Amino acid sequence: MMDDEISSSPPLWRKILHGVQDDLLNSLGYPATLRRRLNNGILPVSHPQLRNTFWLRSVVCWQTWLEYEKHCIRYLRLGHDGDYDYLQRHIPQLDGLINSETSESFCCDITAVGGLSASSDCDQELSSLDAFAQQYCQELAIPLTRDRLNRNLSHHGLRLSEMVFSQFTWMPARLYWNNVDGAHHFAAARFLATQLSQPVSLTGQLNTYSINPQKIRQLTAQWDLFLVPEGIVYGEFKDALLRLKCPFGVSNPPHWENGDEQHFRVIWLERHQTAPARVSRPLAQAGFPSLSQQLSELK
Incomplete structure (x- = not known):
């Protein structure tokens, strides 16, 4: 040898x-x-x-x-x-290099949100909020009723008129809720609203980040x-x-x-x-x- x-x-x-x-x-x-x-x-x-999850952690900052x-x-x-x-x-x-813009009166439907920032399950490698709801929030999404939807929406972590959102032009088609709590109740509520075709309005602050092409060049x-x-x-x-x-x-x-x-x-x-x-x-x-x-x- x-x-x-x-x-x-x-x-x-x-x-x-x-x-x-x-x-x-x-x-x-x-x-x-x-x-x-x-x-x-x-x-x-x-x-x-780099993992393409729906968590805010996967966004390159x-x-x-x-x-x-x-x-x-x-x-x-x-x-x-x-x-x-x-x-x-x-x-x-x-x-x-990056432009930022803040809107204080942003409004959207709950189905427009595609990403979250925090959860006890944020280490899970999931590509969508729908997958998170189906795999980790089933107990909160049953039965499929408006009463269950309203109970999820009333969770203390969901302040529907005081939300804070982020979006990044280099992460297209994904609006993030910058949550601290309430991830499971929010995902369940979003799932129920989609299944019931029930509009749920969210309002709050939106922070938008976009590239400056001239600076990059x-x-x-x-x-x-x-x-x-x-x-x-x-x-x-x-x-x-x-x-x-x-x-x-x-x-x-x-x-x-x-x-x-x-x-x-x-x-x-x-x-x-x-x-x-x-x-x-x-x-x-x-x-x-x-x-x-x-x-x-x-x-």
Whole structure:
């Protein structure tokens, strides 16, 4: 077994030769070390698990992306000592990337609501409010009568004239009730209203979030953005780019799925600089998720 492992590993002279070749190509501005580490699996590709549930947690929160950081990223630039200097860089295209509008007198029927924000069962991977009602609210939806409908609507968590809603243009055809309580009674009431063809009017505040196409075009024209596993950014990845003397930015991704984004970082590479542009190509070829493409596809 040990002999097989030794024989399968490249000989020392070949490792030395590869190192010399890579150093030469790196010095000429070609990301040889990066490519070799990508090909050898040292820098693994990982894709986020985005789930299309009816819960608000499944909405990618572009509207709050880097809000806490005041739209600044960490920017690594080669310093006088040959190592990276860690700087803060403001990204002006993020200012106004998402437009928000609030309506205080929004009115809709209960059947128009397609998503909820909270429930004791919000960990369930369900794609629709109808499925939630049928699987987790059956006791509240029987018998199929207007009296049962009214009893659900009278639940203390449902203030039918003081609702708060959200909608996102990148999550089409889904209006979310930003509830704190009452998810099961609401879903049962919605199911009963549909079955009984009984209108139920809801009023309250609507917060609408929409993309700013001009800002997205400006952002993606300047930057290539890739999602990279958090654990490799400041190790093998940074070292490979340092050998190339390539500046790059690092930031958190937008929030999604109750914190799943914490397993990733966004790598920022300027399109119009030679070294970053040459890094973008092997990252794209290796299959790292392109956040630039995702932004360009937002509606």
